[in-house]
Amino acid sequence: MMKNIKRFSVIGIIGLVLLFIQSCDDTTEKFTISQPTAPILAELNFTQLELDAVNTSNPALTLNWDEADYGIQAAVNYTIQFSKDDTFAETVIASTITGKTSVTLSINEVNAAAGNAGLNPFNWSNIYVRIVSSLGTQNSETAASNAIMFSVYPYYNYVYDDYYLVGDATAPGWNNNNNNPALFRDETDSNTFYYTGLWADNGHFKVLETKGLWHPQLGTDDGVKFWGTTLTSSSPEPERLPYGGGNGIPGGFYTLKMNFASKTFTFEAYDATGKTSPASLEIQGSSTANVAMTPLAFDGHIWFATAIHLTPGNIEFVTGASAKWGSTTSFSGVATDGGGAVPVIVEDDYDVWFNDLTGRYIFIPLNL
Structure with missing residues (x-):
């Protein structure tokens, strides 16, 4: 009988030790969050915002919101999103902060958000902003605030x-x-x-x-x-x-x-x-009166026009034989015969270069 008691005691001790080791190895932290309450974005005290292209680091607007509630003590991430419409089908992230319920955006940040959202420069357009909360490094459990709208007048941000x-x-x-x-x-x-x-x-x-x-x-x-x-x-x-x-x-x-x-x-x-240059080349289109381009004396395949004024619209490169070279990308691209009109999206004075070997062109604004 004594031998059986000792045997059971040893087995029991071993079981307790294994249970203790297992419990020590389990370091998983488990917590449960409630259905999040979305942040509430406060209305602005203005309806129109004209952006100054000179003092771009100055503050443009301050956004304030009531914090999101996840039912636990946690640092909440907040993403500031802009969109050109209230569906936010396409969003632009202007800033992301953690643990705060206010952010001030500079003129440059708001202008960049407006441009990336697809708003045209030098025109009044409506833009929408909202706050999206989330948790953790994976930005889980997102919740979007109400959206507010204001009218903005962006300048052009030439990023090239x-x-x-x-x-x-x-x-x-x-x-x-x-x-x-x-x-x-x-x-x-x-x-x-x-x-x-x-x-x-x-x-x-x-x-x-x-x-x-x-x-x-x-x-x-x-x-x-x-x-x-x-x-x-x-x-x-x-x-x-x-x-x-x-x-x-x-x-x-x-x-x-x-x-x-x-x-x-x-x-x-x-x-x-066998690569020959056209006898003449002109810039033609709705953005300007016809402008004759000049070939470099050093290399007649490289054409230029200096400090020409272009307005929003489009242009093509037209040869003396009436071939019309163009493309669909603004500022730079590869033109082909019949390739379409090159869009001019912002008014300015430009240096324009064209290469008749490759069809490549570049428009360099002088004042943006």
Whole structure:
């Protein structure tokens, strides 16, 4: 009998130990939330907001709301959403904060939200805003507030960078303000730029961000990657493109491609055999009276028109033989014969460049 009692006692102790270990290993925290009560966004004390394109960092509006209730003590995330209609079928996120029930947005933030929502610049349009609450890093259990509406007058936010050639392999030589040809920005990837054309024999070049200024300038040290100076840090300077120091390139037609995300570039030969330029080229359309474009004397495949005034509407590139080249993307793209009219979405003075080898065009606003 004593032996049986001891045996059961040992088994019981082992069971208790295993139960204790199992309970120690289970560190899962479980909690239950109630059906969330959505935040309530307070009405604004104005109905119209005209955005100032000069003092863009100034505050534009302050939003206040009653906090969402999830039935537990937790830090609640709040996302500020804008939309051009009250269905919020397409939303623009202007800001996200945690644990607060108020946010102040700058003029630039509201203008960007309006533009991304599809509102046209320099026109009064209605815009809608709401607050969406959520929990945790996964933004779970969302709840949307009421929407409020006001009328906004956005300015145009030109978000693109532009770049120019300089160097003894290029038309302007080593003159940083000599009608320097622009690189052509990809219509779907604003980090990618191209230039296809004639390059002078035994020459080099660099890329400038602003005509008339030597800095920032871009160059290379290894022929693969490029880097640059800044306005405040102009030394040291990179070597000249495309190979750095040493001998220049053999003269001929090449395509330069630069990716500003990866800071890489390629420089490859281009076969221009049999490629002829039109006898004349004009910009025509509802945005302007007819404007004659001028070919570079250095490379007749590159056409330009300087400081022409364009209003909202559209244009095409029309040859002397009445071929109409165009596309459907504003500011930059690839035009084809019969490809449609290029939309001009904001009034300004523009430098316009067109490449008849590739059909690429770029419109560079001078005042936006």
